[in-house]
Amino acid sequence: MESSFIIGKFILAACVFGLSLFVAMYSTYFERKIAAFLQDRLGPNRAGPFGILQPLADGVKMFMKEEITPIVSNKWLFIFGPSLAMLTALMTGAVIPWAPTYVNGDTYFPLQVADINIGVLYLFGVVSIGVYGIMIGGWASNNKYSLMGALRASSQMISYELAMGLSIIALVMMTGTLSVREIASQQIGWHWNVLYQPLACLIFIICAFAETNRAPFDLPECETELVGGYHTEYSSMKLGFYLFAEYINMFISSAVISTLFFGGYNFPLIYNYVTDPFWVSVVGFAVMMSKTLFFIFLFMWVRWTLPRFRYDQLMHLGWKVLIPLSIINIVLTGIGMWLTDKI
Amino acid sequence: MTLYLFYILSFVAILSGLMVVFSKSPVYSVLYLIVTFFAIAAHYVLLNAQFLAAVHIIVYAGAIMVLFLYVIMMLNLNKEVEPHKPIAVKFAAVIAGGILLITLVGAMRSTQSLSKAENVNSQIGLIENLGTVLFRDFLLPFEISSVLFLAAMVGAVMIAKKDKN
């Protein structure tokens, strides 16, 4: 491995880090803007033209706010919670291929921070430990609402992870690989996985909503019942970290959905016209980002359309609907593969 | 490089393992146990067994420990309510733990000659090789255990469904 390759990877990691933060920052702005537009309002429009400096204003406000650590809280874990939430949110971006591999003669540079052959499992691992940030923060606050939020978050995450994993198994059966890069590169042209696995895709999207604690599954922070849920006691930038982590999670989930099911950086016919290796990467990145942004929009669109689930309805949906459906999907996929002689 | 990593990880694993036992608060114990799991998962990565590492994190740190933490948070086990154990129980625990330690040390001493083997396939932990081994040499036990897991999952759904009538 030559040193330029390693330096390139470092720069790429920094770029993905910056991109996640930037997109998350502007997601807060677009969340408010889209919410306003769906409700016939204008949304934030005072800071800068059309209010595009609003995220900066919000960030400055977050930093300037008084930082309160409750005296009954567990000091170290109270700080550890939001840090962990942020850490796990940022870690997921490492295995997502943001653009086609840059091939120019002998130069070969995959535009993906880490191409590990178990990328899908890595995603699951990071997502499954993501709940600790919420649990630890909620418990360390020493507040009953926070604890309730933390408990809800953990049980919700575990329930939906199961359905999510089972839905992915059908996909993995079909693609025959656990590497995210290979799954993305298999979907050339119109061979998007959503056309072969619509049910798995639907289950995965629903579970992604639940895993990111977004409406209609935002029970851990549901303000009508639990004040602020797990972040009731948090203030200033520690609260900002939690809110930010949610938006980063949303961005990464959107990227994962578009990579696994909607072709990632592939778009039909586009690579017939673009052949220059540099422009292939640029166009691939643009395609990937537009798909990701569409799913972020979907996340917001659903949030401002659907009311929140009741807790028993949430568990009902997860255990009695999604898990049986995904098992049926696995069986159907097996039969389909058997009939088409793929095994 | 790898050797230093091994020592650091082993140190972390053993230290956090000890902290699991010595922490007063059960929540801290669980958190230290999670740290131990991570150190062990890193060991798997060092041995080029990425699949095992990922599955270890998903299953143990991501699911089982979350449930542990869930239950402990629910029960709210504080230092004050922890019952004071009598000396005899502590003594019995020390003897039992000591016997286990002796057994482990003895078992390790007898395997020391085996670990010198040099022609170990470094790719054996990768998922393709693991899959080949599981589906060729150990097909029956693998299928039986997977059916068992599926039955457990269906059972969980059935228990949830039961309350209708």
Add this chain to the structure above:
Amino acid sequence: MQLTNRSKVVVKKEMTLMERLYLPAILAGMWITIKHFLRKKATINYPEVKRPIAQVYRGMHVLKRDEKGAERCTACGLCAVACPAEAITMIAEERKAGEENLYREEKYAATYEINMLRCIFCGDCEEACPKEAIFLTDRIVPSEFLRNDFVYGKDKLVESVSQRVDVSVRQTKEVANFKKDNKQQHNINDLKQFFKNALIKH
């Protein structure tokens, strides 16, 4: 018992498969929200754009001066009596020699206070005023932090000599004639009766 023909019997029927899938309903809901996305927005950017108000909008009061700059109010108290919210209080005083350029009538209001938190902006005070002294204007009562600040004294209510408040929309000929109309005298008679009763009580 049936009161109207519009009552409906509520039936809780089993949901069909399509209804239990929820997805059609969710998609229908999302279609509704996306239709609102491009619709014209209801927001008015307030300080830049102002909502149009009626010509006879009833806002903050003004105590008018006459052409020479003397206060018109004679502290008769009719406005305070007419006020349904009891927001107006005043203390009357006799005009001294040399103050003719300050007060038009021989009696004037030494203090005149309107509690803007009580006021309902009905305009009865300006209707009751026989001296054309008090008017409601299209100015808006600004917000304050303290309740006390909403009790407006003469410093805020009396118009300044240099900057007159235009009330020509409200002080029209028709209004003046309406006030002189004898048919409306019963109002004044009612008030006179009220004062008599008050005197008898004391």
